[in-house]
Amino acid sequence: MTEARDRSTQFETEALVHLDLLYGLALRLTGGDGARAEDLVQDTMLRAWRAWDGFQIGTNARAWLATILRNTFINEFRRRQRRPDPVAFDEIAERSVFAEIAEEDPEGGFFDRLVDDEVVAAIDELPEDFRVAVVLSDLEGLSYEEVSDAMGIPVGTVKSRLHRARRRLQRRLYSYAKEMGYVR
């Protein structure tokens, strides 16, 4: 087997196998924008291919690719962020749903009945600043410090964005649950 063929086969089995997962991550970061997510994954794969010789086979390729994808997305995101994008939040979205549901379903059993489509749609609906914080923290498992570095915002801002974004998500999921009759 030639060296080029070898490299290509290796890339296929180590990197391209993660395509669906990367596309899932790209869709959440872009709020369900299929065209933008596809471009993002393609850019990621091309960057990964060019940097492939520096990748250590046997280490976590999925994590390596996700980092490339995040960095690619964040660079574009930060360029666009120069335009001020004030996010309006209503008071009601700031309160935990718990107070309203404490008697009927204190253990949050209704969450079990929600399907991933509803969770994904609720994430996609968040304003971009808040959605990116949730995706990096909750879906990618980054620490506040890492989200702060990635997004170029102070740790205190990460905390408040996550707090508000999660409250908003929670309220959206609660509304779905009410619409579906899972709770009263």
Place this chain on the structure above:
Amino acid sequence: MTDRPEDRADREGISCEEAVERVYEFLDGELDDGWMDRVREHVEICRRCTPHFNFERVFLDHIRGKGLRPEKSELLRKRIRAALDSE
């Protein structure tokens, strides 16, 4: 001598409000050691906060468990193979 909020909290314990406003930082393990202990001590003995914190934990687990899923796109796969071939 000044009485810092955390000194007072260590003597008297913290309020439900002080615990709940830190719920996500607590569940994320992002509070410093002093506040981690204060919130934990409060939640362990508070009949209102124990179920509230459990509820928030269940909520976060659901987001984390259901939010990220693989998505298929055969068109994208073809596009990427073509792009890689022309590299």
